[in-house]
Amino acid sequence: MSNRINFINPFGSSSYDEIILKTLGHYAASDTILHVTHLENCPSDIDFFFSKHMIEQSLYEAVIVSQEQG
Numbered sequence: 001m002s003n004r005i006n007f008i009n010p011f012g013s014s015s016y017d018e019i020i021l022k023t024l025g026h027y028a029a030s031d032t033i034l035h036v037t038h039l040e041n042c043p044s045d046i047d048f049f050f051s052k053h054m055i056e057q058s059l060y061e062a063v064i065v066s067q068e069q070g
Contacts, residue, residue, distance in 0.1 A: 002031040006066045010055050012042030037062070 007024060009016050021036045028034045039058045 006035045008031045009038035
């Protein structure tokens with residue numbers, strides 16, 4: 001059985017998904033399936049306190065969904 005890792009990009013944009021996958025892919029074991037997803041409906045700028053809270057809530061929900069999907 002292979003391991004599955006879902007790296008959740010905390011920005012509300014897919015802009016960094018590919019570079020994250022390329023960077024982390026070199027460190028994953030050969031039997032590891034690496035997924036990179038990003039948060040939906042979140043600001044892509046986390047420099048503000050309000051944005052940070054929106055991202056934290058969305059990240060928590062994304063972790064639950066990822067866990068349910070295995």
